[in-house]
Amino acid sequence: MTVAPLADRLDAELAELARFHDSAFPGWSRVVFSEPYRDSRDWVRARMAEAGLDPVVDAAGNIIGRLPGADPNAPALLTGSHTDTVPQGGRFDGIVGVLGGIEVARRLTETGTRLNRDLYIVDFLGEEANEFGISCMGSRSISGTLSAEHLDRMDGSGQRLGEAMRGFGLDPSAALGQPWRRPMHGYVELHIEQGPLLERAETEIGVVTAIAxxxxxxxxxxxxxxxxxxxxxxxxxxxxxxxxxxxxxxxxxxxxxxxxxxxxxxxxxxxxxxxxxxxxxxxxxxxxxxxxxxxxxxxxxxxxxxxxxxxxxxxxxxxxxxxxxxDPVPTDEPVRDVIASAAAELGYSWRAVPSGAGHDAAHLARLGPMGMIFVPSVAGKSHCPEEFTASADIAKGVHTLTRTLVALDAQDRPRD
Missing domain, CATH: 3.30.70.360 (Alpha-Beta Plaits)
Known part of the structure; x- marks a missing residue:
């Protein structure tokens, strides 16, 4: 079954989310715990609610929306990414994966396509490196690897990470004890490549082999x-x-x-x-x-x-x-095969590529099979205001993500 995204809607939402940034700096600055980040997360929750996902915010600040499947006891599927940015960054890094995941859920509902399994879309808190020296805070919490030592790390002003989380309305102590307890059938993350390989090869979809x-x-x-x-x-x-x-x-x-x-x-x-x-x-x-x-x-x-x-x-x-x-984290080979098949069936060119960037997916791999889909970055630019991915390429990535999740949903197990 082919459930194509609405590219115009994706474009409009990317532009709307980009409004939330610190205007005192060039580009898009929406760093963790900042006011623009707080405001943007209210917006993300509203978009999830409009898509029928009934979003909740966990103790670590992850925004989690659930699309119910036919079998509430079946191991769940997850997708998502992050919406924080580096200082003076771009407006696509991570954001494509969150808005793309919401679009997948919305299109499944609009076309009457019900998965057997529950599908969770997650906006993970604080993926980018920050002054506390700890990246992927939300996905570390979900995977059970956020530690008390992490919470004791200080920024340049002497503030502890745990204090910053509490000031943001979160519960740092509870964030240490909330690993994901439901069986995970698979996690697939859509992301811009942040490098030049796909564009140089004139390839539409990257199937990630490993995360550095x-x-x-x-x-x-x-x-x-x-x-x-x-x-x-x-x-x-x-x-x-x-x-x-x-x-x-x-x-x-x-x-x-x-x-x-x-x-x-x-x-x-x-x-x-x-x-x-x-x-x-x-x-x-x-x-x-x-x-x-x-x-x-x-x-x-x-x-x-x-x-x-x-x-x-x-x-x-x-x-x-x-x-x-x-540590280096390989993606799951059977999930890679599903992604490659999905791209080929949709008529998109694909190639296997490594990821030199870190991602929330590396931590989700502790919970079950994990894969990543890349779409091209113009001139390989990322973490800067010039970061750009064409809307047509984003739509192909969301289309491939949808096809992949539907195919994984139909499998008894994504592993052999």
């Missing part, structure tokens, strides 16, 4: 302050120069990845921060990503070894802290 693991790195450099005009170059212990050299090390390791691996230095701060004083302290934040677990482990060792050797030569001390954001 993410290792985040914080290095503290401790040198010696001194006068910039009188301290000889060979006698300096410059923390900022060591941090700058570490940036090049991080970049070099990522460039040497044999299959899929990337590395990024996101920020350096130094003290005392004056151009006529040698820096005695610096901090570097960086990350490495890959769908290859072995490469990630080797890259970690290589980065630490090279930074240690370089800083020792300059007489600078370091303290290295690694934060594992997530």
């Amino acid at each position: 693991g993410i290792e985040r790195l914080l290095v503290h450099f401790a040198g010696s302050a001194g006068h910039a005009g009188t301290t000889p170059m060979g006698e300096r212990h410059d923390a900022l120069v060591s941090a700058a050299a570490a940036v090049l090390t991080v970049d070099r390791v990522g460039c040497a990845a044999p299959v899929h691996g990337v590395s990024t230095s996101g920020s350096i701060v130094s003290a005392p921060g004056s151009m006529n004083v040698i820096s005695d302290e610096a901090k570097l934040w960086a990350e490495i990503r890959s769908v290859e677990r072995d490469w990630l482990q080797g890259a970690r060792r290589e980065i630490v070894d090279e930074i240690t050797a370089e800083t020792a030569a300059r007489g600078v001390q370091i303290d290295v802290e690694w934060l594992n954001d997530q």
Whole structure:
């Protein structure tokens, strides 16, 4: 059965949701716990209610809408994504998956297509990385991996994550004890690719093979302050120069990845921060990503070894802290096959692609079979105001998602 989305309605809702952003910045800023985010979530709940989903908000702030199936005891299907953004981000990342899921439910109802299983559409709280250093807060809660240690993390002002959640009207303690208890038949997430592969290959649908693991790195450099005009170059212990050299090390390791691996230095701060004083302290934040677990482990060792050797030569001390954001997560092969078949049956070209970005789907994989559908990103742009996906491509993604969910619903088990 083919249940096509209404592309004009999707376009209108994408534009309407984009109204909720912090106008003090370029692009679309709707970061977790902000007022624009609060307002946008009221709007999302209203859209779910209009689609007949009877939405609820759980203790962790996930907005969950349910489309009842014929058998309330059957393992459920889930889809969704997130509607928060990075600062000065775009208006498609995550949002396509939430509004696309709502459109799937609405079109099933409008065409009289009733699934056997309940279908849940979820707008997960706080998928994007934030000042607390914890991404995918809502999906971690549902999957049972949100921890008390996460709630104790602080932002730059010294506020704990748990306090920020409580100030947003949530219950952080309950968020630790609410893993999804109903059997999950499968989870499928629609998302923009956020990279250039599909557009370059002129391919309409990406069938995601794996979600990259993410290792985040914080290095503290401790040198010696001194006068910039009188301290000889060979006698300096410059923390900022060591941090700058570490940036090049991080970049070099990522460039040497044999299959899929990337590395990024996101920020350096130094003290005392004056151009006529040698820096005695610096901090570097960086990350490495890959769908290859072995490469990630080797890259970690290589980065630490090279930074240690370089800083020792300059007489600078370091303290290295690694934060594992997530391990590489393969998608479920039978679910991939269903997605590929759905795209082919609808006449859409498809190809298998890895995801270098993290997603809520990586955490939902702990609950059952998981798959992801990508649609092309123009010029591969994402996490910036230029982020764009054509409405026709979004509609094809929603169409493929609908076909996939209907096919999974008809299976006794998506696994062999």
